[in-house]
Amino acid sequence: MTGAPPNHDPLNGKPLHVGQLNLPSTESFREAFDGLFDRRFFANHGPLERQLDRELAQRFGVRHAIGVVNATVALMLTLRALDLKGEVIVPAFTFPATVQSVSWAGLKPVFCDVDPDSQTLTAQTVAPLIGPATAAIMGVHVWGRACDPIGLQELSRRHGLKLLFDAAHAVGAGFRGRPIGGFGDAEIFSFHATKILNGVEGGCITTDDDELAARLRKMRSFHEADGSTPLFRMNAKMSEAQAAMALLGLRDLDGLIEQNRRRYALYLGHLDGIPGIRFIDYAGDEASNYQYIVLSIDPPVAGLSRDMMLERLRSRQILARRYFHPGMHRTLPYSADSVPHLPVTDWLCDTLIQLPTSQQVSDRDIATICSTIRDAVMTSRDAAKESA
Amino acid sequence: MTTSNGPVPKPGNSPAELALFGGTPLFAEPRATGQLANRAPERFFDLASGAFERRWLTNQGPLVQELEEKLSRLHGTVHCIAFANACFALMLALRSLARPGARKVILPSLTFRGLPHLIRWAGLVPDYCDVDPVYHTLDPDRLAERIDADTAVVLAVDNVSALCDIDAIETVAGAAGVPVLLDSVYGIGGSYGGVPVGARGCASVFSLHATKLINGFEGGYLTTDDDALAQELRRQRNFGFGDDGTVRQLGMNAKLNELHAALALSNLPHLESIVADNARRFDIYRRNFADIPWLSFADYSRSPGNYCLVLLEVLPEAPYSREELIRILRAENALVRPYYSPPLHRSDAALFGPSEARMAELPVTDSVSGRFIQMPVGDTMSAADIAELARLFAFLDEHSRPILDRLRSDNQ
Secondary structure, three states: OOOOOOOOOHHHHOOEEOOOOOOOOHHHHHHHHHHHHHHOOOOOOOHHHHHHHHHHHHHHOOOEEEEEOOHHHHHHHHHHHOOOOOEEEEEOOOOHHHHHHHHHOOOEEEEEOOOOOOOOOOHHHHHHHOOOOEEEEEEEOHHHOOOOHHHHHHHHHHHOOEEEEEOOOOOOOEEOOEEOOOOOOEEEEEOOOOOOOOOOOOEEEEEOOHHHHHHHHHHOOOOOOOOOOOOOOOOOOOOHHHHHHHHHHHHHHHHHHHHHHHHHHHHHHHHOOOOOEEEOOOOOOOOOOOOOEEEEEOHHHHOOOHHHHHHHHHOOOEEOEOOOOOOHHHOOOHHHOOOOOOHHHHHHHHHEEEEOOOOOOOHHHHHHHHHHHHHHHHHHHHHHHHHO | OOOOOOEOOOOOOOHHHOHHHOOOOOEOOOEOOOOOOOOOHHHHHHHHHHHHHHOOOOOOOHHHHHHHHHHHHHHOOOEEEEEOOHHHHHHHHHHHHOOOOOOEEEEEOOOOOOHHHHHHHOOOEEEEEOEOOOOOOEOHHHHHHHOOOOEEEEEEEOOOOEOOOHHHHHHHHHHHOOOEEEEOOOOOOOEEOOEEOOOOOOEEEEEOOOOOOOOOOOOEEEEEOOHHHHHHHHHHOEOOEOOOOOEOOOOOEOOOOHHHHHHHHHHHHHHHHHHHHHHHHHHHHHHHHOOOOOEEEOOOOEOOOOOOOEEEEEOOOOOOOHHHHHHHHHHOOEOOEEOOOOOHHHOOHHHHOOOHHHHOOOHHHHHHOOOEEEEOOHHHOOHHHHHHHHHHHHHHHHOHHHHHHHHHHHHO
């Protein structure tokens, strides 16, 4: 028998959550916040936020990084800054922010199905949806895996469309030797506490476009009033507290990626060979942050549905999650008119499960989680055989 | 003689000693126009350490919940809903309250320059209304003239020097069936004849920005007694998620995080002493500036009593223009600003494009927006600093001729 005994309770009864929640050391937090308090600079593009913008640009290999209060607002501002009209092609297999930002920018989301392997938009899935009203494509680097950046860049160039990437999952990820951050017209990252880089909340926009960057820097606050006010400004400022946290996180980022990679490899080893369980593959030649452990469950083979598996895990205080469920095309207000046919999205929404991986998750916890999954599959398959 | 924080004493003999003309600035460190209070940093560190232990840093954590409970008690309302900042609260509330089919939001033009942008984000358009000449808040008679079938919301604003005339505004708006939303960022702590600010209109919005009374880095909140509005806004600030975790409506991320809530909670118990300090500072200003014949202060007789801004009025007989005084003061590291100037209807014609005819309908706003200076306030401003500023003004009064000659010749 592998793993822990059946009644082992991970974390002595404390539940295991998904989400990274990487925290700085008490000493470094104290030092950063003492400095902040001494300066009495709490918000309004203070020295820490300016430093963060510089460090992020360097890390992501782009000319500009523009820090903001959160990634959703970053998406809203970027779409408004591009002054678009019409439709934006988006995946429905994504977090609500991707699609809702399109609505906030006064644009119409057009849902596109994703590739079953990469789980992202590709030039192939997007091309048939491009029409006269299309203004932009917004891909999502789901699980930090690049969303066909080269194919989509070519496609958008050919049709004269803007191309954005929701890179909320992709801090520290790369594609063909280039960091995520410099693809398309702009990319948008998240520093939500559950992401690998913890700015409590927070996000940034990266771009190589000087003009777009200047516009966004104006739009993220109401500070400069020089008579050339862009439309749709907002208080989107990242506070010095958020910037302090993100700077501390950046310092640790490579170590955090390595910890995630190690846990990922452990999961991979423990889950190997369980029938009906497919593990998200972070292809070896691409840089990943390994912050998501995602499985798909094939019910006919595994003998149980994804939701039954969730129940089994939850009964052991392992709070695995359905990500994303349901697809955005099935949520209000988008589902009010009609629900487009997105078979791959629906299949992913019905079969995927996200497992805990963070500093709080020990090697022993991973063994417990994996043995719970293995036992669930084995008993379900046995029961199915008996009833047959 | 110069200390890192204290003012630099000036002999006050020659205009050349003004920082604008190359002299040493009066203040070695800038004196700001915001509160910047941080009264209990150790309490902040305790609260933050609790959040770290819980590993609960955002998504409606216990600190945000505690803050909401305390603030709803402060304002005497059923609901308090915290947001990442006051702008998101206003934007979402405008969108929720807007009368279906109507497009216009009536608001004063003499107010925060972000408001028209928020109105646009909410899918509506601004419609400026003139203000009362004494209190600078929405003039109910002008409001009654402007309100029509296309008015979606009345966005009334409480000023630091005077609360809006809520009874009259509610009467006018009520007769037209238009909801009233209050921007009460500067009304905090006041009361409308016994009812706390925050408890009138459909809802009121407040700020937890560092420059405001309760410093939460950034942050904001909305108070209301309307259960349906509260439920809708709680969903909208969190991507429209319902209690079951599925998306029920369009939303966004407007969540306040736990560290910001921690700082706000650490400062909240000190609200009374912060206000008392402000009142004391304002009193010192009034006493020290009493002898300058061409200066006055805004009429604070209807003020909420928080004195978080000191509004100095430059009277028509002043030898200096308001802008000249601002240039002189800023050079001295007193980071003063013109108060709500230019007014919104003159700030960006391309964006908001009122016609010339409409521009002419805001004469009081035009007049008021040319006269006031926001003076340095808050926790960085000592009594000695105020005395130094008064000395500087006495010097400016005494030597106005040579100073103005030099100032105006330098400009040519």
